Amino acid sequence: MSDTGKHVAKAAILLMVTVIISRILGYGREVVMYTIFGQNYLTDAYRAAFSIPDFLYMLLVGGALSSAFIPIFSSCIATDRTDEGWKSASIVFNYTVIFLLILTVFAYLYTRPLIVLLVPGLPDQYIGLAVTLTHIMFLQTFFMALNGFAMGILNSYNHFAAPAIGTLVYNLLIILVGLALVKQIGITAFSYGVVIGAALNFLVQIPALRRVGLKYTFSFDYRDPGFRQIMVLMIPVLAGLGVVQINLFVTQNLSSGLGSGTVSALNLAQRIMNLPIGIFAVSIATAIFPTLTTLTARGELDLFKRTSSLGLRAIFLVTIPASLGLMAIGEPLIKLLFQQGEFTAAMAAATNQALFFYCIGLFAYSSIQVLNRSFYALKDTLTPVIAATITIGFNIFLSMELVEPMGHTGLALAYSLAGFLNLVFLLTVLRVKVGKLGGSKIILSFAIAAGASLLMYAAVRFTVNHLMGLIDMTFKLNLLISVSVGMLVGALLYAVIVYWFKLEESELIINMVRKRLPGRA
Numbered sequence: 001m002s003d004t005g006k007h008v009a010k011a012a013i014l015l016m017v018t019v020i021i022s023r024i025l026g027y028g029r030e031v032v033m034y035t036i037f038g039q040n041y042l043t044d045a046y047r048a049a050f051s052i053p054d055f056l057y058m059l060l061v062g063g064a065l066s067s068a069f070i071p072i073f074s075s076c077i078a079t080d081r082t083d084e085g086w087k088s089a090s091i092v093f094n095y096t097v098i099f100l101l102i103l104t105v106f107a108y109l110y111t112r113p114l115i116v117l118l119v120p121g122l123p124d125q126y127i128g129l130a131v132t133l134t135h136i137m138f139l140q141t142f143f144m145a146l147n148g149f150a151m152g153i154l155n156s157y158n159h160f161a162a163p164a165i166g167t168l169v170y171n172l173l174i175i176l177v178g179l180a181l182v183k184q185i186g187i188t189a190f191s192y193g194v195v196i197g198a199a200l201n202f203l204v205q206i207p208a209l210r211r212v213g214l215k216y217t218f219s220f221d222y223r224d225p226g227f228r229q230i231m232v233l234m235i236p237v238l239a240g241l242g243v244v245q246i247n248l249f250v251t252q253n254l255s256s257g258l259g260s261g262t263v264s265a266l267n268l269a270q271r272i273m274n275l276p277i278g279i280f281a282v283s284i285a286t287a288i289f290p291t292l293t294t295l296t297a298r299g300e301l302d303l304f305k306r307t308s309s310l311g312l313r314a315i316f317l318v319t320i321p322a323s324l325g326l327m328a329i330g331e332p333l334i335k336l337l338f339q340q341g342e343f344t345a346a347m348a349a350a351t352n353q354a355l356f357f358y359c360i361g362l363f364a365y366s367s368i369q370v371l372n373r374s375f376y377a378l379k380d381t382l383t384p385v386i387a388a389t390i391t392i393g394f395n396i397f398l399s400m401e402l403v404e405p406m407g408h409t410g411l412a413l414a415y416s417l418a419g420f421l422n423l424v425f426l427l428t429v430l431r432v433k434v435g436k437l438g439g440s441k442i443i444l445s446f447a448i449a450a451g452a453s454l455l456m457y458a459a460v461r462f463t464v465n466h467l468m469g470l471i472d473m474t475f476k477l478n479l480l481i482s483v484s485v486g487m488l489v490g491a492l493l494y495a496v497i498v499y500w501f502k503l504e505e506s507e508l509i510i511n512m513v514r515k516r517l518p519g520r521a
Contacts, residue, residue: 018164023275025171029190030268031338032175037187038342039261039268039350045126046187047267048119049133051252052107053141060096060103061148068233069149071376072226074156074293086215088226093149095220100145104138111135118249119263121256129187136191143198150205154212158290162208166201173197233381247392251411254403261347262408269354269412272334273362276322281315281366285373292377301434308374308430309438313445315366317503320449321456321494323362328460328490329483330355332468336479354412361416364423371426383429391422445503452497460490 037043069092076085107114115130122130151163177193185192221227255262288311295304326333331352339348372384395418402410431437464486471478 018161018168020279022164022167022171023278025168025175026271027337029171029175029178030271032178033187033190034264034268034338034343034347035341036182038344039264039347041122041126041260042129042187044119044122044256044261044263045130046133046190047263048115048122048130048252048256049137049191051118051249052111052114052134053137053144056100056103056107057141057144057148060100061145068230068376068381069152070156070289071233071293071379072230073153074290075297076226077156078294078297082213083215084226087217087219087221088224088230089149089153090215090217091219091221091224091227092230093216094218096145096149100142104141108135108138118252119256120253121258133188133191136188137194139195140198143195143202146202147198147205150202150209153214154205154208155286156290157212159208159212160286162205166204169204170197170201173200233379247395250396251399251415254399255408255411258403258408261350265347265350266354266408266411268338269351269358270415272326272330272351272355273323273358276319276326276362277366277369280318280322281369284311284315285369288370289373289377292374296377296379304374304377305434305437308370309442311370312367312437313442313503315370316363316442316445316449317498319363319366320446321453321490323359324453324457325460325487325490326359326362327356328457329464329486330359332464332479332483336476336483350408353409357409357412357416359416360413361419364416364419367423368419368426371423371430374430375426378433380433383433384426387422387425387429390425391418394418394421448498448501448503452494455497456490456494459493460486463489 033043033046069089073085073089076082076088111131111134112127115127115134119127119130147163147166151166154160154163174190174193174197177196178190181189181192251266252263255266288307292304292307295301295307331348334348334351334355335345338351339345375381375383395414398414398417399411402414404410406413427437427442431439464482467482467485468478471481
């Protein structure tokens with residue numbers, strides 16, 4: 001087993017553990033909010049307030065880091081050009097801050113018309129609330145930009161602990177500040193919690209930045225070779241992210257006219273669907289990305305292909321059963337977690353309806369996490385943008401066609417179907433670009449995971465329904481026992497079936513749990 005393999009495995013395990021804890025805290029945040037407020041126009045306004053600040057962050061920082069900054073900076077480190085990398089990073093940071101301030105001022109001045117455009121279905125008083133909350137959230141955008149750069153630098157050095165801990169602090173502060181101030185200022189308290197959490201998220205990463213040798217340069221030298229490389233890679237991604245955000249805005253626009261709480265129901269369903277994506281897909285993809293970048297920088301294309309293929313198959317192995325498992329226990333799970341206070345059974349049912357259709361595309365969006373990073377490691381940012389543009393256009397078309405006959409579930413189904421198209425497109429282009437990826441193994445892995453998951457789905461549904469009608473305890477305890485036993489039965493059945501096939505990716509998952517990874521993935 002190689003040192004690189006050990007490092008990637010440990011990084012993936014660390015990320016998975018911290019993501020699980022972070023998601024638990026995120027769940028706690030959602031429980032607190034929905035218990036206090038329920039799903040209604042109030043929470044719809046809160047969700048809408050994230051739209052513009054998140055757009056600014058993703059456009060200038062999130063997309064730049066995932067597609068351009070990390071590959072170039074990692075290449076500088078891998079080829080002993082550290083000083084050049086730090087200079088280029090500083091220049092990118094300086095320009096990003098300037099553009100972020102300009103766009104924030106513009107967005108601040110025109111917040112109300114932008115909110116009206118995004119959620120026209122909200123009553124006027126809630127439009128006003130969304131505007132106020134958005135103005136508060138703009139402070140979060142600045143700190144999230146600092147967090148993004150810190151994370152990109154540390155991940156390039158294969159340091160994952162500090163950024164992961166930062167996300168825990170972020171979610172925890174939202175809960176604490178929200179609870180402390182909610183009686184005085186209502187839902188606005190959670191917006192202040194977001195800002196304070198984002199600030200402390202960055203502060204906990206400063207010691208790690210110092211340890212890796214932070215070298216900031218106040219420079220705007222646009223002729224710097226590294227800066228120019230990053231800009232060339234960023235430009236198509238900015239266009240692609242713009243298209244992606246347009247899709248999100250269209251979904252929000254359409255859902256805001258479907259009644260009180262619909263925006264919140266879709267948002268909560270998508271957050272639940274994103275749980276396995278964040279725990280498994282993002283963790284594996286984030287941990288493996290610096291390795292893929294290093295392999296391409298060294299010209300080790302065969303190992304790059306094997307690593308990408310095995311990572312993709314490992315994601316199939318864990319996210320396909322996760323999607324069918326969520327379909328099987330969706331409504332009991334939502335009722336167990338959220339049905340209390342102002343959150344009613346009808347709200348749980350509406351959320352579960354959206355969750356079911358979102359889960360159809362869960363494995364596709366999980367796979368895209370690895371495939372996009374494979375292209376970014378090859379310094380190809382154009383292909384993911386083309387894929388995003390095509391599939392988002394398809395998503396918007398389907399959303400507009402399905403929203404009338406299916407309501408909010410049509411929006412969820414459109415999102416999932418677009419994910420399928422994105423996955424197929426990226427796989428096809430990557431195959432053409434680098435050669436064979438082990439297509440027969442990928443298809444076999446998918447078929448085995450899907451077949452085993454269908455059997456698991458039937459077993460889980462039967463178990464949960466049988467226990468709910470059999471045991472006679474309090475409502476919450478019935479749900480807890482039924483969901484827990486159903487999950488245990490499903491996990492054991494799936495594990496036994498998959499283990500029988502002795503798949504290579506099964507060994508990868510087992511070795512990761514043991515903090516091991518095959519030396520030549």
